[in-house]
Amino acid sequence: MASSPSPVQRTVLIVDDDRDIVETLCDIFELRGWRTLRAYDGQDAVRLATQNNVDWIVMDVRMPRLSGVEALQAIREKLPNVRVVLMTAFATNDLAARAERAGAARVLYKPFEPSTLFAVIDSAA
Amino acid sequence: MSRAPTVRPISLGWMVPVISAAILAVVVTGFGTIAYRAVRGSTLDAAAERLTTVVQVFAQPAAVQPPWIREGEAVARNSDIIDVVRSNGQRVSDSARARVARLTPDTGQTLATDIRDVTGNVLFSITSPIVDSLARGDTNGNAVPKGVRVGVEAGSSAAHSPVRLKRSYPDSVTSSEMYMSGSHVVIERSIPIHDDRRLVGHIAQVRKVAVSQNAIRQLNTLIGKDAQLVIGNRDGSLWSDLSKAVEHPAPSSTPTTYERDGRRWLSATGPIPTGPWLIGVEFPEDIVLARVYALRWRLFWIGVGIVVLAVLVTERLSRRLTMPLLRLTTAAEGIAAGRRATPLIELERTDEIGRLSRAFATMADSIRMSQDTLEMEIGDRTIELQTALTQLREAQGELVRQERLATLGHLSGSIAHELRNPLGVMTNALFYLENVLSEAPQKVRDHLGKLRNQVRLSESIITGLLSVTRAGPPQLSTVSVQQIVDEHLSRVSVPSSIGVERDIPPNLPELLVDPIQIGQILTNLFTNAVQAMEGIDGVLKVRARAVGDRVRIEVADTGPGVRPEDRERIFEPLFTTKARGIGLGLSVSRSLARANSGELNLISAPGKGAVMALELPTALMSNAATAPIVDSTTKTAV
Numbered sequence: 001m002a003s004s005p006s007p008v009q010r011t012v013l014i015v016d017d018d019r020d021i022v023e024t025l026c027d028i029f030e031l032r033g034w035r036t037l038r039a040y041d042g043q044d045a046v047r048l049a050t051q052n053n054v055d056w057i058v059m060d061v062r063m064p065r066l067s068g069v070e071a072l073q074a075i076r077e078k079l080p081n082v083r084v085v086l087m088t089a090f091a092t093n094d095l096a097a098r099a100e101r102a103g104a105a106r107v108l109y110k111p112f113e114p115s116t117l118f119a120v121i122d123s124a125a
Numbered sequence: 126m127s128r129a130p131t132v133r134p135i136s137l138g139w140m141v142p143v144i145s146a147a148i149l150a151v152v153v154t155g156f157g158t159i160a161y162r163a164v165r166g167s168t169l170d171a172a173a174e175r176l177t178t179v180v181q182v183f184a185q186p187a188a189v190q191p192p193w194i195r196e197g198e199a200v201a202r203n204s205d206i207i208d209v210v211r212s213n214g215q216r217v218s219d220s221a222r223a224r225v226a227r228l229t230p231d232t233g234q235t236l237a238t239d240i241r242d243v244t245g246n247v248l249f250s251i252t253s254p255i256v257d258s259l260a261r262g263d264t265n266g267n268a269v270p271k272g273v274r275v276g277v278e279a280g281s282s283a284a285h286s287p288v289r290l291k292r293s294y295p296d297s298v299t300s301s302e303m304y305m306s307g308s309h310v311v312i313e314r315s316i317p318i319h320d321d322r323r324l325v326g327h328i329a330q331v332r333k334v335a336v337s338q339n340a341i342r343q344l345n346t347l348i349g350k351d352a353q354l355v356i357g358n359r360d361g362s363l364w365s366d367l368s369k370a371v372e373h374p375a376p377s378s379t380p381t382t383y384e385r386d387g388r389r390w391l392s393a394t395g396p397i398p399t400g401p402w403l404i405g406v407e408f409p410e411d412i413v414l415a416r417v418y419a420l421r422w423r424l425f426w427i428g429v430g431i432v433v434l435a436v437l438v439t440e441r442l443s444r445r446l447t448m449p450l451l452r453l454t455t456a457a458e459g460i461a462a463g464r465r466a467t468p469l470i471e472l473e474r475t476d477e478i479g480r481l482s483r484a485f486a487t488m489a490d491s492i493r494m495s496q497d498t499l500e501m502e503i504g505d506r507t508i509e510l511q512t513a514l515t516q517l518r519e520a521q522g523e524l525v526r527q528e529r530l531a532t533l534g535h536l537s538g539s540i541a542h543e544l545r546n547p548l549g550v551m552t553n554a555l556f557y558l559e560n561v562l563s564e565a566p567q568k569v570r571d572h573l574g575k576l577r578n579q580v581r582l583s584e585s586i587i588t589g590l591l592s593v594t595r596a597g598p599p600q601l602s603t604v605s606v607q608q609i610v611d612e613h614l615s616r617v618s619v620p621s622s623i624g625v626e627r628d629i630p631p632n633l634p635e636l637l638v639d640p641i642q643i644g645q646i647l648t649n650l651f652t653n654a655v656q657a658m659e660g661i662d663g664v665l666k667v668r669a670r671a672v673g674d675r676v677r678i679e680v681a682d683t684g685p686g687v688r689p690e691d692r693e694r695i696f697e698p699l700f701t702t703k704a705r706g707i708g709l710g711l712s713v714s715r716s717l718a719r720a721n722s723g724e725l726n727l728i729s730a731p732g733k734g735a736v737m738a739l740e741l742p743t744a745l746m747s748n749a750a751t752a753p754i755v756d757s758t759t760k761t762a763v
Contacts, residue, residue: 109545
């Protein structure tokens with residue numbers, strides 16, 4: 001899919017029920033040479049994550065069918081090494097604590113600069 | 126309280142004197158009348174008795190024979206006189222004429238002296254000159270010319286004979302009953318003439334009825350100068366007051382009263398032994414009763430005096446009785462009308478009135494005391510109620526404010542969250558475009574820059590909104606005033622037109638507050654101050670002082686200040702004077718300050734810029750005082 005394949009093409013799964021969020025983030029990741037996967041709810045996310053070799057998951061917290069935190073827990077059971085960044089419009093300390101317990105690398109509050117997201121990814125690399 | 130209608134039948138104070146006066150008036154009048162009648166009766170009786178005595182005195186036969194009898198008998202024995210009778214009046218000697226004339230003196234008493242035969246025929250007569258004067262038209266019969274004048278014979282041209290009775294008299298000195306001769310009341314007296322012991326005729330005199338001056342004087346001495354003598358015939362046919370004929374009631378054995386000449390007379394009569402007459406002594410009743418009348422007036426005035434005195438005395442007595450009652454009544458009415466200053470009266474009296482007064486005073490006292498207690502209680506309750514009402518109003522206001530704030534928190538929180546996704550999309554899209562269009566013309570990149578700025582602004586608005594409406598319970602920690610002020614002052618972008626002055630002593634006690642919440646307040650205050658001086662040169666002053674065991678931070682600007690009518694409203698949610706802003710900053714700030722046991726107030730005067738004072742607790746304060754006030758309404762649910 002990438003027009004200019006890099007030596008190691010990484011894959012990111014973008015999950016949000018807001019399709020515009022998914023589209024814009026995918027475009028940005030692709031611009032940076034990433035392979036992108038799209039999911040619009042938690043169940044799809046779990047399915048896609050297990051079916052594909054995914055390096056990073058950027059996932060919304062509040063979603064239909066399966067919430068981001070639940071999806072995270074489900075994915076971490078199967079793929080303990082995958083790294084996850086959670087996005088939310090609702091900032092609470094409680095959520096951050098739960099997300100970190102579930103294994104999220106970071107919780108980002110919308111709206112955030114994509115550069116912040118890449119800084120998180122780069123620092124974890 | 127309803128008052129009895131003011132019906133006043135008859136006051137006791139007047140009834141008693143009036144009744145007693147009436148009774149006394151009746152009694153006094155009764156006694157007075159009885160006394161008057163008794164005195165009057167006894168006076169009249171005494172007068173009558175006296176008159177009777179006087180009459181008896183006057184009716185006593187004279188001890189000495191009257192001179193005219195002696196003289197007449199002497200004349201009757203004279204031979205010249207006898208010769209006149211013998212000659213049947215043909216021979217009248219000078220001697221005889223002279224003797225008869227001597228019997229007819231010019232005193233006005235004897236009108237004529239006759240020599241008559243036994244059948245009463247006048248043989249010779251001499252008339253008194255007084256009769257002449259009467260004939261000449263002298264109206265006053267008593268005005269006899271002075272000087273001795275000899276009587277004239279009957280039959281002479283000038284002679285006018287008085288009326289004779291023309292009757293035969295007995296062989297003794299006889300007086301006739303009275304009769305009228307012209308205007309004179311007269312009598313005839315006859316003395317027999319004997320010729321050789323045989324009755325041949327009489328010397329008869331026609332005499333006016335008269336009483337001697339001596340007798341009148343005697344009468345006046347005995348009874349008084351108002352006394353009058355009357356003489357009448359025994360059959361009552363003619364009465365004379367010794368100068369003229371008068372009306373007189375029929376003779377009576379007892380004294381009588383009758384009216385004559387417009388006057389009442391008391392009269393007693395008795396027979397005169399020397400003739401067929403009655404003598405009457407009369408006295409005016411008003412003179413007799415003058416003293417009685419005087420007594421009557423005296424009695425009247427005494428009665429009036431007694432009644433007046435009685436009225437005064439009883440009025441005083443009843444006043445002494447009723448005045449205290451009246452005053453008690455007035456006092457009772459005063460108490461009933463709610464007047465407090467009721468005079469205490471008649472307390473020193475030892476009688477029933479005094480007891481009543483004391484009982485009344487005790488009652489009035491207890492009424493007053495209970496009234497005072499009641500009023501005090503009412504006053505206390507009123508104050509309590511007012512305090513409670515004020516607190517209630519404040520609580521209600523606070524509740525409304527908090528309610529509104531909570532509602533706004535919910536609403537703005539929801540809106541903010543809903544806006545976060547679109548803003549996220551925009552941020553992503555901008556990021557993408559900036560990367561893709563890095564070589565694009567400057568104009569395009571300028572527009573992208575504007576978009577980015579506006580997205581950042583929107584984000585900051587939302588962030589601010591969320592932060593002010595979502596305050597949890599304060600997480601207390603100690604923090605230095607200088608540090609927290611500097612930290613938040615540095616976050617506010619201050620234009621170069623505004624100077625910043627800090628006056629924070631280094632030795633201030635540390636605050637015991639939630640640093641995030643207090644920081645939010647300070648940021649808000651600094652932002653407001655800067656905005657108040659937008660476009661003008663000004664100074665932002667931050668000053669901190671210890672006030673007791675608290676710290677007071679004042680944030681002052683040199684802007685237009687706050688209008689007086691807005692002083693409290695600026696703390697109400699949604700109140701704003703700015704062109705931009707939703708008016709939550711100060712209301713949220715005050716809520717946060719109170720949640721941290723602090724207070725936020727405006728202390729500036731209008732026109733001199735605004736000065737906000739934030740008072741906060743310090744670590745010096747006791748634990749109890751620093752216990753955070755959990756303001757549940759500021760805990761906005763997400």
